Amino acid sequence: MDLESVPGVGAKTAEALSQLDDPERALETGDVAALARAPGISEGRAARIARGAIRRRHGDHGDFLATDRAREIYRDAIALLKARTVTDDAAARLETLYPSATESRIREVRSFTGAAIERDPDPAILEALAGVEPLSVPGDVRVRDRCLATSDAERYAEAKEAIPEVSVEVVEDTRQVAELARSYATVVVLDEQFAGVDIEGDVRVEPDALERPEEVVPERPLAFFAANREPLRAAVAVHRAADLDPPCGLDTLESALETLDEDGRPRGDDELNRLATAVDDLDAAVSTAESVANDHLREAIEERDVTIEGTDLLSLVERGAGVDSLLSRELADEYDAAIAAAREHLIDTLQLQDTEAIARRAFPDEPTYPVEHIEDVVARLREELTTARDRRAARLKRELAGNLADLRADAEALVDAALELDMELAVARFAADFDCTLPAIGDVAAPDGSQADENAGAPTTGVAIEGGRSPLLDVPFGEVEPIDYHVDGVALLSGVNSGGKTSTLDLIALVVVLAHMGLPVPADAARVGRIDEFHYYAKTQGTLDAGAFETTLREFGDLVTGVAADRETLVLVDELESITEPGASANIMAGILEALEQRGATAVFVSHLAGEIRDVAATEIAVDGIEAVGLEDGELIVDRSPVKGKLARSTPELIVEKLAEDGDGFYERLLEKFEE
Known part of the structure; x- marks a missing residue:
């Protein structure tokens, strides 16, 4: 469709409308809310544009209302x-209804009206509709842990437009791809020429990646459904209350929404929850494990009397030994028990499964007091847990995004049907309220x-x-x-x-x-x-x-x-x-x-x-x-229906007639003047 062919749409407005996902559909369906999402287009302007598109479709010149008072009646x-x-949104959609002299337009709306007035505005439906609103498209999705790479300038421009959520890098050789792999968790290479190249890191050669954006950026569909969870749930409730025929399985959509939190992250997966909790609680768990070990040693030391012969003390001093050597000699068993308790606490608290061996190395085997964790080992444990968490989340994101991406069109249709129902119910309520x-x-x-x-x-x-x-x-x-x-x-x-x-x-x-x-x-x-x-x-x-x-x-x-x-x-x-x-x-x-x-x-x-x-x-x-x-207590009694072919008498004539009934000659003569 040539957008500028719509009455009232000039070059600037056409440019704004072209930034919508599907401006033709919005114009064809009179979707005022969608048109109003175009930059610089107000809701009132969107309604006028929608009416212009409808008039164009029906060949309607739009000159039915010829005066200000006629337009006031319409408003x-x-x-x-x-x-x-x-x-x-339904209120905005009603703005697309207008009086027309064109038979096809009148017939189109009468068909809508015929179905609408049969609707039952059940309070349960109206209550569910209160939560429905047009679906929004999150514009702030940005992914920084992965990038696209290509050596082709045309492909580069195509990638920037198709998947703007991630960085797109230009590479000339394998070395540059390897450099990207050190900076990004995942690199998706769009060129077939790099297939089979062995590069350390998560490097994928996927020439068709632009055709599957939800796999490259699963955050896109996830963000969409996360941002629209409540309107979608409300639309589901509307369909159930009104017994509408849904475009998708309502239970399927609800189940998918339940696996997504408000930030667009998968939820309800026990393994992901375990790993995420372990990463979040690692520092606290390590600190508590240190306390467990030190408390154990303190109690052991307090309960024992340690006697050191003079020659033994001299020998320890000559060797530069300190308390660690003393612990090793006198409290070796107690130290081992303390370290074991610390390790078990760390493993049990974080519910570690595949990383127990690393966790056990977090505390030294050689006696020391106070017991302190080994930072390098804890950093390694954190890295392993974070990697496992991110991999698990990424896999779940891709799976969930794949399921949800297939539901997006149906979800939009679901909400659109609910909003259309609200418009129909408004007509039904209008018809009922005013007989x-x-x-x-x-x-x-x-x-x-x-x-x-x-x-x-x-x-x-x-x-x-x-x-x-x-x-x-x-x-x-x-x-x-x-x-x-x-x-x-x-x-x-x-x-x-x-x-x-x-x-x-x-x-x-x-x-x-x-x-x-x-x-x-x-x-x-x-x-x-x-x-x-x-x-x-x-x-x-x-x-x-x-x-x-x-x-x-x-x-x-x-x-x-x-x-x-x-x-x-x-x-x-x-x-x-x-x-x-x-x-x-x-x-x-x-x-x-x-x-x-x-x-x-x-x-x-x-x-x-x-x-x-x-x-x-x-x-x-x-x-x-x-x-x-007649007159009654000074008030006129009026038959409001006009009488055909009858010149109505004026109020003064009625009053004079009432006065003449008393037989006063003056009023009788005055009444005759009205009858002349």
């Missing part, structure tokens, strides 16, 4: 979904690929909502009154103050956006014509000055003239009359609605001037109304 919808994720249903949308096939009954007869234009409730209101969702409303063509929506006109527009907008995202909508049923462009204009705060008024008119002029005959357009406008004087506003809105109707657009204009607009319009414009059915 509100995404926020509701993200609030129902457990992991940050959602999958809407019929234009000519888009059902999730199973068929033209299902629910889509049969779905309008190619317009919106129809049955039992719709908006989750965007500042009241608990259970208290939201359901509404029914449908519109095809252009319509004016009238109604009393606080009767729900704006919330009706918001509900229409939310249903349209979610439907074109391929997601369920908060309604008992909904049918949406497939829309190419969605324009939503929020209520203007206060009358505009001349300059702002002109700008707004130009914006609507561009909208009207830009509506193409072959592009379905939905326009929602909330109280445009507030931009200028009422009389002028009615004329302006009538002209806009006439032009939109001529171009076949679907539009709903909320206005308190619906009657005036209808009267000045050159064509018949539908007027719907949200009716107030």
Whole structure:
């Protein structure tokens, strides 16, 4: 894939993405977390790149949301979904969902949604998901006890790129290889020409080593699995709780993780533990063994009276003998016993097996007091134990790395499936929390690929909502009154103050956006014509000055003239009359609605001037109304569902009507003014 062919990806971004292990896969799957690991790519930028890759794949121009308010509704919808994720990664993945006019994209997401809403967001699954996160790739693995060697410059560059964890050295002859063997514990020679050469040390001639990096640097897969132990264990728990079909044996993966500690070292091997403990405890064990011998001798000396004849003392002095000779002569047996006790203590404490002979030479046979270890022998013992430990660890590392390397792709798939499940469960929870249903949308096939009954007869234009409730209101969702409303063509929506006109527009907008995202909508049923462009204009705060008024008119002029005959357009406008004087506003809105109707657009204009607009319009414009059915304790009683073809009465008219019921002639005459 040409990375720069993705919308929004320039040369610098392409260079950053190329540093990922598999940027094509990340782009194809919309893996926002993986894309965000590229240098200099934030999570928000990664989401935009992922959306660009999806749009490219579907030939989607990405111009569905045409106004700021339309984009706000989309952000509100995404926020509701993200609030129902457990992991940050699933929240980031939801950013790849966007409203589209492209049938293939809508169908793709509807297929995902159809499966998602069948998911059961069991608390056990959600609890397990809390520990899942994208797998990290440790970047600080560095191995200093081995190196690669080659005489070929091209091979040198290849090795530096393939196995950056170890040093790569250039050699010209056997002598230089031998020098490396004295500096490194292991030298892996990549050139066949050195095969059969006898060099002291651990020198291996392996021309195919670059094809088996896990054998040269087993620390690489070990570090990867060590760094990701907890997310992998959590992903295993998710698969078990959700009864997902895993890409690998869960018991096999768990067993492999149990043999690895948090630092990437093999664990659970008794022999390695014995050798490691012996190396770590050697100095302390030697010191304690010295104490054992000296305590034994001290007790022996304290318990015996040693008598030396004068001639014997003179003889010892003449020979320059000291206490050692005295010990040899008088306490030879006790000294032997003391040394034997020291040796046995050292061997038993360190659980020595193959190095007992060296350990026995750590204390001198010739009597001396105080007893001290022989440093050269202890150093030799330390070297033997360390070598045995490292060889054992290296063998276990290679074996474990070989097993784990084969599991890496499955481990990544395991975590990816868990994160994908979190995304699905967010959709399922959204659908359950807001009593959602999958809407019929234009000519888009059902999730199973068929033209299902629910889509049969779905309008190619317009919106129809049955039992719709908006989750965007500042009241608990259970208290939201359901509404029914449908519109095809252009319509004016009238109604009393606080009767729900704006919330009706918001509900229409939310249903349209979610439907074109391929997601369920908060309604008992909904049918949406497939829309190419969605324009939503929020209520203007206060009358505009001349300059702002002109700008707004130009914006609507561009909208009207830009509506193409072959592009379905939905326009929602909330109280445009507030931009200028009422009389002028009615004329302006009538002209806009006439032009939109001529171009076949679907539009709903909320206005308190619906009657005036209808009267000045050159064509018949539908007027719907949200009716107030009365007053109770000073509060309006409203039927929130708009009534088709009904100009709703205003709040003042309702109040005057209530006052006129008392038979007061003034209020009756005042009421007649409303009826004229």
